[in-house]
Amino acid sequence: MAADCEAWLNSNPVEVDNGSDSFVSEDENNGGALTANKNISNEINGNWLLSSSSSIHEARLKAKAKRRLRKNSSRDSGRGDSLSDNGDLVRGTSVAPTSPKSKLLDRRSRLGKGRGLPKKGGAGGKGVWGRSGEVYEPEHVDEKDPNYDEAQENCVYETVVPPLDERDFEKTVTPIVQEYFEHGDTNEVAELLADLNLGPMRSEVPSLAVSLALEAKASHRELTSRLLADLCGPVLIRSDMEKSFDKLLRELPDLVLDTPGAPQLMGQFIARAVRDQILSKSYIEGYKGRVGCEYTRAALDRAAVLLKMSKGGVRIDNQWGAGGGQRPVTQLVKEMNLLLKEYILSGDSKEAERCLKDLEVPHFHHEFVYEAIVMVLESKGEKTFKMVLQLFKSLSVSSIITVDQMRRGYERVYMDIAEINIDVPRAYFILEQFVEKSFNMAIIDVKLRDLCPCRGRKRFVSEGDGGVIKTES
Helix, strand or coil: CHHHHHHHHHHCCCCCCCCCCCCCCHHHHHHHHHHHHHHCCCEECCEECCCCHHHHHHHHHHHHHHHHHHHHHHHCCCCCEEECCCCCEEECCCCCCCCHHHHHCCCCCCCCCCCCCCHHHHCCCCCCCCCCCCCCCCCCCCCCCCCCCHHHCCCCCCCCCCCCCHHHHHHHHHHHHHHHHHHCCHHHHHHHHHHCCCHHHHHHHHHHHHHHHHCCCHHHHHHHHHHHHHHECCCECHHHHHHHHHHHHHCHHHHHHHCCCHHHHHHHHHHHHHHCCCCCCCCCHHHCCCCCCHHHHHHHHHHHHHHHHHHCCCCCCCCCCCCHHHCCHHHHHHHHHHHHHHHHHHCCHHHHHHHHHHHCCHHHHHHHHHHHHHHHHHCCCCHHHHHHHHHHHHHHHCCCCCHHHHHHHHHHHHHHHHHHHHHCCCHHHHHHHHHHHHHHCCCCCHHHHHCCCCCCCCCECCCCCCCCECCCC
16 A cells, blocks of 8 residues: 555655745645645545655654644643644643543552552551451561660560559558458459559558558458458468568557557457467467567457467357348347347446447347337336437437338337237337327327327127127227
């Protein structure tokens, strides 16, 4: 085909001005087009051919310039110059990007740098761990690294808790012991103390617990003795216990100022500790002949006496007594009856209040009210009647017995009055008088007074009834 075109051009020469520029005006372009149309004499395979080689060269130059300008216009995204469809230079026109989709999905660097590969092999980005299935091998230490240190190869990093000093010890351990008095769980205390770095202050734990228990109740002292027995082994050792009790014996003159019975209580703690095998049996004997303080001597004598009594069959395990919630009901009822009998004999209401508090059973005070009223019904004379009313008055004013417990005690008597009347024929009459006096002294309210049961009078049939009693409706 190229040979035919060349033969045709040679046979039809066309004159062309070689001095014209590649960029011509519109008239010259039109003129050239007319000249080209005149020189066209044939069509080969549907393609129009120019009449001279110079025209072909000129067309190639125009096409090349047009492609160059079109490429520049696509880079400038419509800014600058562009060519029209005829190849003319057009200024100030905005041409939209030819392929925005290709620009949007292009993963090559926008700065023109890089090799055009995806970022980090397709596994990078924020929050990405790496390629799926990639296994990281342990990093090998480079011995040629200038920051390499041989001592760092066998390093083990651990969380270090600084040891407690004297200032922080009491602030940290005191709340733990006080909370233990409420829940009574020795395992929780052992876990909390194990998390602390006690260091040299480890022997101060028993002395702090005992000093707090001296000012607390008997049930708290029992809990303290159990705590010391459970801590010896997991947290403390026997030498720590001995150091702690030695410190307590030295501080007895100061402890007596706050707790007058501290020497006797300390002797009970020592005897219980020896019994629980957290102190050696020779601990008391080690103080013989070298005790100058009278309080220390009294504490050691008390401990020695208790240990001798334990050999004779007396148990020291429950020397402090158990808390109200841990005691059997029969034992509580027995102690309340003893308390009432002592009060009737002594008439000391303050002592009765203190003894009732020491029982530590505020939820069981209705039993105390019940037993007191039954004692009044079974008694003879006015002494018990008046003394129980005075005791109820003082207990209600001081709120030792709450209104609810007082009400429950009276209601229990109301329910059992029929059975009590079997043994005490005048029980209904005495109860009505006692309830009325209680209402007048503001011990009970009107509703509780109106609930008091009363026994109806017996009515006989007139003349000839033969002693028959009328049935009550």
